[in-house]
Amino acid sequence: MQIQELTNLIPAELSDNSRVWVYQSSRAFIEKEANEVNEQLFQFYSQWQAHGAPVKGWAKLLFGQFVVIIADESDVTVSGCSTDSSVRVIKSLERQYDVNFFDRMMLTFLRKGKADMLPMSQVQYAIDKGFIDGSTLLFNNLVETKRELLDKWLIPVANSWLADRVNLNMAN
CATH class of the missing domain: 3.30.70 (Alpha-Beta Plaits)
Structure with a gap:
C-alpha cells in the first residue's frame, strides 16, 4: 500500500x-x-x-x-x-x-514496501548497522486528524519525533 x-x-x-x-x-x-x-x-x-x-x-x-x-x-x-x-x-x-494494540514501545518502519516492527530499545542498533537511516519511513501513530494521517503518518525518521531520541549520524 x-x-x-x-x-x-x-x-x-x-x-x-x-x-x-x-x-x-x-x-x-x-x-x-x-x-x-x-x-x-x-x-x-x-x-x-x-x-x-x-x-x-x-x-x-x-x-x-x-x-x-x-x-x-x-x-x-x-x-x-x-x-x-x-x-x-x-x-x-x-x-x-491474541495481539496487543497498546504497546507504545514498539515502532514500525516501512522498509521495501513492508511494515517492519522494532522495539524502541533496538532502534539505535538498527541505525548503527544501517538497517534504518534518516530517510526510512516511520509510522507516526501520534497523528490526530485525517489531514495529519494523510500528510504525517508516514514520515522520514529524520523529520519525526524519533530523530530527537536517536543518533542518526552513527549510521554507516
Whole structure:
C-alpha cells in the first residue's frame, strides 16, 4: 500500500479535521484475519453513536496491522462513551486474535514496501548497522486528524519525533 492508496481508501467526505486514532497491532494479520477484522470494524462504525446520534465515521485495518478509526465531528461530537465503545472494539480484537494494540514501545518502519516492527530499545542498533537511516519511513501513530494521517503518518525518521531520541549520524 502506498500513501496515494491511503488517500483513495479514506472517504473524501470526512472532514480533514476529523479525529483519528491509530492502533498498531503487535503482529501483522493474515488475510483471513484481516478480512474478519475489517468486517468487525465496518459493523462498529456503521452503528457508532454518540448520545444516540450516529457518528460519521470510518475504520479499517491498514498495512495488515494498523487499525485506523476516524470520526468526523462536524455534526456529532464523539464523547467519552463513544470513544470508550471504540476502545472496547480494539480490546475485543486483542482477545480474539491474541495481539496487543497498546504497546507504545514498539515502532514500525516501512522498509521495501513492508511494515517492519522494532522495539524502541533496538532502534539505535538498527541505525548503527544501517538497517534504518534518516530517510526510512516511520509510522507516526501520534497523528490526530485525517489531514495529519494523510500528510504525517508516514514520515522520514529524520523529520519525526524519533530523530530527537536517536543518533542518526552513527549510521554507516
